[in-house]
Amino acid sequence: MHCPKHKETDLKATRISGDLAAQQCSQCQGVWIPALEYSAWQAKQTQPSASKQSIPQYPASLTQSSNFTPSEFDAKAGFCPECGIYLSRAKVPLKTPFYVERCLSCSGIWCDRGEWEVLENLNLHTNVPQLFSNQWQAHMREIHQAEIERQTLIDKLGADVANRLFELVSILEKHEHGNFAAAYLVRHFDRDKAKK
Numbered sequence: 001m002h003c004p005k006h007k008e009t010d011l012k013a014t015r016i017s018g019d020l021a022a023q024q025c026s027q028c029q030g031v032w033i034p035a036l037e038y039s040a041w042q043a044k045q046t047q048p049s050a051s052k053q054s055i056p057q058y059p060a061s062l063t064q065s066s067n068f069t070p071s072e073f074d075a076k077a078g079f080c081p082e083c084g085i086y087l088s089r090a091k092v093p094l095k096t097p098f099y100v101e102r103c104l105s106c107s108g109i110w111c112d113r114g115e116w117e118v119l120e121n122l123n124l125h126t127n128v129p130q131l132f133s134n135q136w137q138a139h140m141r142e143i144h145q146a147e148i149e150r151q152t153l154i155d156k157l158g159a160d161v162a163n164r165l166f167e168l169v170s171i172l173e174k175h176e177h178g179n180f181a182a183a184y185l186v187r188h189f190d191r192d193k194a195k196k
Contacts, residue, residue, distance in 0.1 A: 004078030004087060004101070004110050005030060011081060016116055017041070017125065023081070028073050031116055032081055035107035038128070045126045070098035071112035082106045090131040092118070093140050102132055 003009045003025035011023035011032055020041040023032040078087045080103035087101035087110055100119070101110040109128050111119070119125040130136050154162040172178030 001032065001081040003028065003030065004032070004081055005073040005076055005112070007079070017120060028071065029113035030071070030073065031111050033109040033111070033116075034082070035103075035109075038107075038109060042126055068094060068096065068098070068114060068118050070096060071114065074098050074112050074115075078110055080106060080108060080110075082108055088132060090137065091140070092122075092124070092131065093144050094118070100128060100131060102129070 001011045001023055003011055006025055006027040009025050009027045011025055014022050014024040014031065016022050016031060016033075020033065021037040023034070024030070025032075078101050079085065080087055083103055083105045085103065085105055088104050089099040089101050091097050091099055092115075098112070098115055098118070100115060102108070103110075107129065116125065119128065124131065150162075150166070153165065156162075157165065172181050175181070
C-alpha cells in the first residue's frame with residue numbers, strides 16, 4: 001500500500017495507542033488505520049454509557065490554545081491506499097484546525113503527522129467515524145460560534161465585566177426563575193433605548 005500523500009512511498013506496519021495496528025509513511029509520518037483494525041480496537045475501548053449514535057462530547061480544551069501545528073500535507077487531498085478514491089475530510093476545530101480523513105468506501109482512516117495523538121489527547125480517537133457526521137460537524141459550528149460570541153463580549157466589555165456576566169448567566173441557568181431575570185434585563189435595556 002502506498003501513502004495517500006506520498007504516492008511513491010510504501011506504508012510500513014506499526015502500532016498506535018498501544019495495540020492498534022496501522023500503516024505509517026516514513027516520509028510524512030502519517031498513519032493509515034484500516035477499518036477492520038479500527039473496529040476491532042474500538043470494540044475493546046471503554047465507550048461512554050450513552051448510545052453510540054450520540055454526538056461525541058466536545059472537549060472544553062478544543063477551543064483553547066494548542067501548540068499543535070498541522071502537517072504541511074493536511075491541506076493536500078489524499079487517496080485511499082486501499083480503494084484509490086479521494087478521502088473524505090472532517091474538520092477538528094482547534095485554534096489552528098486540522099482535517100482527519102476517511103475513505104467513504106472501505107472506511108479506513110488517515111491521520112497526518114501528529115493528528116492521532118491530538119485526537120487521543122482530546123478523547124476523540126474512539127469515535128473517529130462520528131466526526132464525519134453532519135450532526136457532529138453542526139455541533140462543532142455551534143460551539144465555535146458560541147466561542148466567537150464569548151470572545152466578542154470580552155473584547156467589548158473587558159474581561160472583568162464579561163466574566164461577571166458569564167458567572168451571572170451560569171447562576172440564572174440553574175435558578176428556577178432565571179428566565180424571569182433574563183426577561184427583566186431585556187425589558188430594562190429596551191426601556192433605556194426607548195428613552196433615547
